[in-house]
Amino acid sequence: MVLLNDLKAIWKEKNSDILAALHSVGESGWWILGKSVSQFEESLASIVGAKYAVGCANGMDAIEIGLRALGIQTGDKVLTTPLSAFATTLAILRIGAVPVFVDTDSRGGIDLDKCEGLLAADVQIKALVPVHLYGLALNLAQLKKIKEKFKIKIVEDCAQSILAERDGLLSGAVGDLAATSFYPTKNLGAMGDGGAIWTQDASLQEKCRALRDYGQTEKYKHSVLGLNSRLDEVHAAVLNKAFLPELRRWTLRRRQIADAYLEGIKNENIRLLTGELNHSVWHLFPLFVLAKRDGLMGFLNAQGVQSAIHYPELIPAQKAMENVHYERGGDLENAQLVCEQELSIPIHPYLTDEEVKKVIKAINSWNP
Numbered sequence: 001m002v003l004l005n006d007l008k009a010i011w012k013e014k015n016s017d018i019l020a021a022l023h024s025v026g027e028s029g030w031w032i033l034g035k036s037v038s039q040f041e042e043s044l045a046s047i048v049g050a051k052y053a054v055g056c057a058n059g060m061d062a063i064e065i066g067l068r069a070l071g072i073q074t075g076d077k078v079l080t081t082p083l084s085a086f087a088t089t090l091a092i093l094r095i096g097a098v099p100v101f102v103d104t105d106s107r108g109g110i111d112l113d114k115c116e117g118l119l120a121a122d123v124q125i126k127a128l129v130p131v132h133l134y135g136l137a138l139n140l141a142q143l144k145k146i147k148e149k150f151k152i153k154i155v156e157d158c159a160q161s162i163l164a165e166r167d168g169l170l171s172g173a174v175g176d177l178a179a180t181s182f183y184p185t186k187n188l189g190a191m192g193d194g195g196a197i198w199t200q201d202a203s204l205q206e207k208c209r210a211l212r213d214y215g216q217t218e219k220y221k222h223s224v225l226g227l228n229s230r231l232d233e234v235h236a237a238v239l240n241k242a243f244l245p246e247l248r249r250w251t252l253r254r255r256q257i258a259d260a261y262l263e264g265i266k267n268e269n270i271r272l273l274t275g276e277l278n279h280s281v282w283h284l285f286p287l288f289v290l291a292k293r294d295g296l297m298g299f300l301n302a303q304g305v306q307s308a309i310h311y312p313e314l315i316p317a318q319k320a321m322e323n324v325h326y327e328r329g330g331d332l333e334n335a336q337l338v339c340e341q342e343l344s345i346p347i348h349p350y351l352t353d354e355e356v357k358k359v360i361k362a363i364n365s366w367n368p
């Protein structure tokens with residue numbers, strides 16, 4: 001089977017570095033918020049071009065902490081996309097804020113033109129949480145313009161886009177803060193849950209540090225009501241010593257595979273991403289299936305190729321949203337179409353050239 005993700009392959013290649021990292025934490029005798037976390041925060045800040053990075057427990061908390069550091073509160077409206085991991089919206093809802101869903105473009109990224117229209121029409125919108133979906137950076141020059149024009153607070157959801165770059169800017173460079181996830185299957189994943197926030201702003205950084213640790217500014221001094229959302233020393237050490245040093249190579253391999261797919265996949269029933277793609281980090285490789293998607297999924301499975309849908313349902317259509325206060329900023333037609341057509345095929349860095357060929361061959365031979 002050609003797998004969507006292959007964590008065993010990572011273990012196989014990296015286990016001695018992982019065990020050495022674990023060993024170093026054990027020997028240090030300091031297992032929460034010690035040197036490994038601060039060293040990882042420094043390395044992370046450096047590769048994403050930020051002054052500060054703050055580790056936390058997961059990507060969802062990273063978004064919540066970012067919004068709370070910006071002062072977003074109960075009842076504040078927050079513009080976001082209906083097409084993402086549910087966690088993006090859940091972070092907004094946990095604060096008691098009101099998500100305002102904006103349609104995406106045909107590539108699945110939040111429609112920044114529509115964001116501008118909504119921001120001009122509704123002064124109650126306090127913040128924007130855009131998602132660089134599939135690893136494809138949004139138009140960062142436009143995002144920057146929106147930030148300046150509307151003085152809107154932004155937390156960029158970079159859970160899928162670490163190192164993605166556009167217009168000479170890295171994803172996460174425009175927002176007041178960026179949030180990311182180290183869920184194991186992300187481009188930079190931990191051996192468990194983890195997340196981080198990064199920013200250029202010293203005072204926001206301090207707020208995030210307090211918020212992740214019960215709102216403490218010093219031991220037993222609580223200035224705000226915070227979370228328990230610390231990144232573990234063990235995860236930080238593994239990230240810093242075993243996985244982060246591979247991120248550039250892994251990203252290059254994802255790009256190579258994407259190039260092979262873009263070049264090799266030819267099936268009139270399938271649309272590929274179009275437009276500027278150079279700066280995607282290819283967290284996922286989406287196909288847009290114009291004929292029966294279930295048919296393709298079953299066919300690929302029979303050919304030994306895994307696939308998955310990102311995402312089968314829009315966030316506001318989820319059952320959990322039935323009695324929740326949210327708004328729709330216009331129709332969500334493009335996002336709905338992506339939900340109906342999208343199918344992700346394997347693109348992890350340990351795929352072999354043979355596997356990539358097998359995937360292309362299977363897709364090209366599908367006849368609905």
Ligand SMILES: *Cc1c(COP(=O)(O)O)cnc(C)c1O
Binds near residue numbers: 084085087180194
């Ligand atoms: C994975 C993901 C999250 C949530 O991250 P967790 O670490 O699972 O909480 C948020 N947003 C996006 C776009 C994601 O892909």
